[in-house]
Amino acid sequence: MRFFTAALATETNTFSPICIDRRAFEASLYAPPGKHPATPTLCSAPVTVGRRLAREHGFELIEGTATWADPAGLINRETYEGLRDEILDQLRAALPVDGVVLGLHGAMVADGYDDPEGDFLTRVREIVGPDVLVCAELDPHSHLTRKRLDAADFFVAFKEFPHTDFVDRAIDLWQIALDTVEGRVVPRMSVFDCRMIDVFPTSREPMRSFVDRMMDMESADPDILSLSVIHGFMAGDVPEMGTRVIAVTNGKAEKGAAIARDLGMELFSLRGTFMMPQLNEREAVDEALKTAEGPVVIADVWDNPGGGTAGDSTVLLEEVLARGVTGAAFGTIWDPIAVQICMAAGEGAEIPLRFGAKSAPGTGNPVDARVTVVKLLRNAEMRFGESYAPFGDAAHIRFAGIDVILNSTRAQSFDPSLFEVMGIDPRPQRLLVIKSTNHFHSSFSKIASKIIYCAAGTPYPNNPAKTPYRKARRTIWPMVENPHAEKDVVA
Numbered sequence: 001m002r003f004f005t006a007a008l009a010t011e012t013n014t015f016s017p018i019c020i021d022r023r024a025f026e027a028s029l030y031a032p033p034g035k036h037p038a039t040p041t042l043c044s045a046p047v048t049v050g051r052r053l054a055r056e057h058g059f060e061l062i063e064g065t066a067t068w069a070d071p072a073g074l075i076n077r078e079t080y081e082g083l084r085d086e087i088l089d090q091l092r093a094a095l096p097v098d099g100v101v102l103g104l105h106g107a108m109v110a111d112g113y114d115d116p117e118g119d120f121l122t123r124v125r126e127i128v129g130p131d132v133l134v135c136a137e138l139d140p141h142s143h144l145t146r147k148r149l150d151a152a153d154f155f156v157a158f159k160e161f162p163h164t165d166f167v168d169r170a171i172d173l174w175q176i177a178l179d180t181v182e183g184r185v186v187p188r189m190s191v192f193d194c195r196m197i198d199v200f201p202t203s204r205e206p207m208r209s210f211v212d213r214m215m216d217m218e219s220a221d222p223d224i225l226s227l228s229v230i231h232g233f234m235a236g237d238v239p240e241m242g243t244r245v246i247a248v249t250n251g252k253a254e255k256g257a258a259i260a261r262d263l264g265m266e267l268f269s270l271r272g273t274f275m276m277p278q279l280n281e282r283e284a285v286d287e288a289l290k291t292a293e294g295p296v297v298i299a300d301v302w303d304n305p306g307g308g309t310a311g312d313s314t315v316l317l318e319e320v321l322a323r324g325v326t327g328a329a330f331g332t333i334w335d336p337i338a339v340q341i342c343m344a345a346g347e348g349a350e351i352p353l354r355f356g357a358k359s360a361p362g363t364g365n366p367v368d369a370r371v372t373v374v375k376l377l378r379n380a381e382m383r384f385g386e387s388y389a390p391f392g393d394a395a396h397i398r399f400a401g402i403d404v405i406l407n408s409t410r411a412q413s414f415d416p417s418l419f420e421v422m423g424i425d426p427r428p429q430r431l432l433v434i435k436s437t438n439h440f441h442s443s444f445s446k447i448a449s450k451i452i453y454c455a456a457g458t459p460y461p462n463n464p465a466k467t468p469y470r471k472a473r474r475t476i477w478p479m480v481e482n483p484h485a486e487k488d489v490v491a
């Protein structure tokens with residue numbers, strides 16, 4: 001038995017001004033064949049799991065390139081085509097193979113390509129022919145297009161958000177692939193289009209119970225090989241954006257279709273109830289000031305660089321300044337130019353500085369202040385679980401009784417250590433304002449007296465009913481109230 005594996009992935013927020021090229025992939029993960037590290041990066045788990053199973057089962061694994069760029073805006077056309085063709089050439093050289101097992105994200109958009117994964121999978125299919133197994137692991141924040149469904153035998157998506165299960169789902173993917181090639185199962189993929197778009201954290205109800213039940217169904221019914229919810233990705237303006245349910249059965253397409261439909265209509269009936277309640281910037285600061293004990297953490301949930309934004313919104317900072325609140329620390333605001341100016345001025349300097357809100361509309365206004373440069377750090381890092389996350393050259397500035405960390409590598413606020421490395425003790429602060437949707441919670445909850453989720457400005461297109469989509473269909477909820485009466489079903 002011979003399998004080919006590779007990974008090509010990023011998440012494209014088509015509204016983000018941060019366009020990316022090959023350097024962005026090389027900065028995050030670029031591993032030529034055989035050079036992938038022992039631990040996977042989100043979408044490259046099929047490579048590392050494949051290595052282990054190849055040893056255990058004694059099959060031959062031919063590795064192609066595995067690459068991943070942190071979420072951002074549009075991919076440069078030459079970059080996408082270059083990485084795609086590199087992997088396709090490796091696949092041609094690997095033939096004949098029994099199966100192709102890929103790590104994709106599913107929400108890439110490149111200049112000239114609304115559906116890069118559909119393009120990539122179609123070319124993979126053309127190379128291997130109709131009889132060779134082609135499958136992929138997906139991030140649920142993806143677009144499930146007709147083209148992809150036509151080209152691949154089956155998909156398995158992460159079930160958890162935050163994505164704690166990407167290795168477990170890669171194991172599921174490989175298990176079904178091996179069972180298929182060895183003739184034990186015939187995977188059939190059935191899909192239901194929920195005709196909606198929403199955000200589905202699995203750390204809270206109602207999605208927690210929904211995911212638990214999907215896993216119970218998988219283990220209880222031998223006909224079901226895998227169930228996935230494609231959450232969809234509302235920041236990707238592509239024609240087939242939206243939520244879908246995938247049922248992979250052992251040759252039972254009709255049964256799979258009924259299961260996918262039942263689960264999908266259940267999600268539809270729960271629309272609008274999945275997200276944590278959010279306050280606007282005024283309400284968030286009001287609520288924080290009611291709490292006597294610090295620090296209160298306000299999460300600027302939609303200006304999260306992990307969702308592809310710049311992370312330079314000043315909407316909450318402007319609110320805090322307007323109210324004259326002191327004892328607040330902001331970590332971080334992305335502004336490489338301002339960091340460069342602070343670096344030139346040096347620690348201890350007092351300078352006039354304009355910073356923040358330069359990337360896009362809906363992020364507030366640049367702030368002008370006479371600031372003291374308190375601390376400067378090259379290649380700053382914060383802790384993130386067992387590892388470290390870089391946030392680049394950084395400057396800690398102080399003015400009006402407020403501390404702000406400016407950074408030059410976009411990063412979400414994973415851990416309070418980001419304040420400590422910049423010389424700010426987070427514990428005695430009255431207010432900590434951070435940029436993260438969900439990942440901050442486990443570390444910041446250990447020091448926070450209270451956590452407030454805040455929707456400030458529109459750095460991210462978080463209200464699909466109002467987002468000025470140019471390509472996404474407008475016949476899904478919440479753009480229309482009763483989308484299942486509409487007639488443009490595409491999947």
Ligand SMILES: [Zn+2]
Nearest residue numbers: 139140141163
């Ligand atoms: Zn995701």
